[in-house]
Amino acid sequence: MTRTVITGITGRMGSTLLRLARDASDLQVVGATARPGSPVSGQDAGFVARLGAALDVAVADDLGRALDSAKADVVVDFTSAEASLAHARACAERGVALVVGSTGFTPEAHAQLQVHAKAVPIVAAPNMSVGVNLVIRMAAELARVLGPSFDVEVLEAHHRMKKDAPSGTALRLAEVLADALGRTREDLTFAREGQTGARPPGEIGVQALRGGDVVGEHTVYFFGEGERIELTHRATNRDQFALGALRAARWVAGRAPGLYDMADVLGLQGKT
Ligand SMILES: NC(=O)C1=CN([C@@H]2O[C@H](COP(=O)(O)OP(=O)(O)OC[C@H]3O[C@@H](n4cnc5c(N)ncnc54)[C@H](OP(=O)(O)O)[C@@H]3O)[C@@H](O)[C@H]2O)C=CC1
Numbered sequence: 001m002t003r004t005v006i007t008g009i010t011g012r013m014g015s016t017l018l019r020l021a022r023d024a025s026d027l028q029v030v031g032a033t034a035r036p037g038s039p040v041s042g043q044d045a046g047f048v049a050r051l052g053a054a055l056d057v058a059v060a061d062d063l064g065r066a067l068d069s070a071k072a073d074v075v076v077d078f079t080s081a082e083a084s085l086a087h088a089r090a091c092a093e094r095g096v097a098l099v100v101g102s103t104g105f106t107p108e109a110h111a112q113l114q115v116h117a118k119a120v121p122i123v124a125a126p127n128m129s130v131g132v133n134l135v136i137r138m139a140a141e142l143a144r145v146l147g148p149s150f151d152v153e154v155l156e157a158h159h160r161m162k163k164d165a166p167s168g169t170a171l172r173l174a175e176v177l178a179d180a181l182g183r184t185r186e187d188l189t190f191a192r193e194g195q196t197g198a199r200p201p202g203e204i205g206v207q208a209l210r211g212g213d214v215v216g217e218h219t220v221y222f223f224g225e226g227e228r229i230e231l232t233h234r235a236t237n238r239d240q241f242a243l244g245a246l247r248a249a250r251w252v253a254g255r256a257p258g259l260y261d262m263a264d265v266l267g268l269q270g271k272t
């Protein structure tokens with residue numbers, strides 16, 4: 001049994017993770033958290049996350065306290081970049097492995113995550129769906145083979161409540177595409193407006209749509225002369241993100257310290 005703590009269980013991903021962790025025969029939910037000062041602190045996690053039954057796990061409003069009272073192997077955290085950094089510190093101080101799905105990390109915050117990963121194993125990825133991680137690899141392969149004569153654009157769409165833009169997945173796609181094409185982050189163009197002139201060769205465009213209840217959609221366009229390739233992933237619910245994260249939780253518990261990606265979890269070796 002992998003003893004698992006889920007953070008942010010009042011959230012869309014936290015409640016999905018709690019349901020799927022509860023249903024997994026090889027995982028035991030030993031802790032659940034909500035934000036500091038949350039009114040649900042002390043209540044049963046199963047009712048707070050609307051799972052329809054008690055879990056016999058009281059919600060804590062501080063991960064450190066939750067870890068001090070539960071002998072956990074791993075924490076699974078989809079909250080916000082800021083909260084995840086604090087959670088990484090709590091895990092590093094207590095020797096507990098961590099899976100981070102939060103997006104919106106600044107380069108400085110990401111560097112801090114790397115510091116905590118010197119103490120404990122951490123899997124961090126902007127998208128934990130197996131399908132998306134395969135799409136990322138396929139996009140890199142297409143870019144390498146098609147080469148610089150194709151114009152590359154990344155388009156993402158998400159629900160109206162999403163806080164960061166572009167999505168972490170779109171950013172990862174753009175970075176992987178830039179790498180495959182021998183370009184840098186300087187070549188990424190985020191949205192366009194005004195007299196932009198002709199599209200510079202080598203540019204990689206990244207565009208974000210927001211609205212309604214869209215779970216998460218990513219398309220990479222390869223625009224050529226006389227043909228176009230579109231590589232699309234559409235999530236229709238959040239279960240595949242959560243199942244990927246729980247797969248990462250089983251994989252990372254007991255591993256050597258280090259910052260790992262979903263490609264490591266999935267055994268996708270070699271360059272992206
Ligand atoms: N890697 C992946 O596969 C995926 C990543 N994500 C990312 O996961 C993150 C969460 O997404 P989503 O679930 O939709 O967002 P939500 O806003 O629905 O959930 C976030 C939850 O975290 C809670 N929270 C905030 N701070 C803390 C804290 N310090 N301790 C405990 N809980 C806290 C919030 O509480 P409150 O409501 O009180 O503010 C909220 O319930 C985002 O960064 C998103 O981009 C999403 C889907 C897939």
Ligand SMILES: O=C(O)C1=N[C@H](C(=O)O)C[C@H](O)C1
Binds near residue numbers: 126158166168215
């Ligand atoms: O906030 C979301 O919902 C999602 N966020 C992730 C991202 O920013 O890439 C992954 C997924 O698309 C859903």
